[in-house]
Amino acid sequence: MSKLTRAALALCAATALSTFAIHGQAQGVVPNHPMGVVAPRGWKTPRTVDGHPSLEGVWTNATLTTLERDPKLGDRLVLTEEEVARIEGTERKTVVAGQASTDPKIKVTDLPEDCGRGFRGVDCGYNSFWIDPGTHIIRVNGQPRSSILVEPKNGRLPPLTKEAQARMQARFGNARVGNFDGPERRSLGERCILSFGTSAGPPMLPLLYNNNYQIIQTKDEVLIEVEMVHDTRIIRLGGRPIPASVKQWMGDSIGHWEGDTLVVETGHLRPEQSFRGSGPDGKVVERLTRIGPQQILYQFELNDPSAFTAPIKGEVALNATKGPVYEYACHEGNYALPGILAGARAEEKRGRELEGNRGEVKDEGAE
Secondary structure, three states, rough: OOOOHHHHHHHHHHHOOOOOOOOOEEEEEEEOOOOEEEEEOOOOOOOOOOOOOOOOOOEEEOOOOOOOHHHHHHHOEEEOOOHHHHHHHHHHHHHHHHHHOOOOOHHHHHHHEOOOEEEEEEEEOOOOOOOOOOOOOOOOOOOOOOOEEEOOOOOOOOOEEEEHHHHHHHHHOOOOOOOOOOOOOOOOOOOOOOOOOOOOOOOOOOHHHHHHHEEEEEOOEEEEEOOOOHHHEEEEOOOOOOOOOOOOOOEEEEEEOOOEEEEEEEEOOOOOOOOOOOOOOOOOEEEEEEEOOOOOEEEEEOOOOOOOOOEEEEEEEEEEEEOOOOOOOOOOHHHEEEHHHHHHHHHHHHHEEEEOOOOOEEEOOOO
């Protein structure tokens, strides 16, 4: 175990927060903040022994706000309170329905069985018990947001460039969604290499569950422990980037302080770690600002002209939550992946082909 790891573990025990987000306090505007975000009146930013704002604690970015905006909303970033009530009310009903007892007479041969949240059939390995996307719409500056993306103005990811489309074609070839030819065809999350989606970042975005982070600061580094697949980002404060020829999981993150905001610039990402088609030469800039005792404003910008036809910007709140963050034991030793691939080989020997996102069986030549 390295000295850095021992120090991080020691700090983890000392810095975990156990408070929930507090609402309804007297509010005041944070001076000189570009978004005019609010904080309790009289509140002062806590600081480390080095004088920088403290970001330490356990946080969650769980939210019902989606990355992309419903196209029907157009350029409207802010939801009405009626829309918020409808979305959050639907979530409450979904939770209640998920708590209902499963019919003990249901068998595998009775699939597809609807187990909620769009999961059916063999997908029901992820029923509502495991899902925890959050219970509220995200609010920034008190505004309920219709999407995490704020640019482009329509809250939608911009089209991929022809170069990016060609790069993806070269990488995946004729692979279909759910191709089981080998481990390289499976996602990084399934392979227990990195988080599902981009939970580990950059950018760090919420998923269906395990949306917790623990932040630890030292004089020279900021460490972010990610619950999903137990990744740890190490942000070096100051210093020079590593050589461009060296690609790393989660990239090479260099941080610096601009006033009370931690600015993190990340590059040199491995080509396998792609954000919706981004390339390995893309740059991600993240900004973390402590805006209250229970909240950090997290902003990100992705500039990758080789992949997207426009820059991408987004905002999400990190809210204080209970700790500690427990280990995500991916596949309890990653024993599942060999079984998945062995099952595919067995089906091929039977003249059947596995197809679909989670192994739906397609009978070749069936009547």
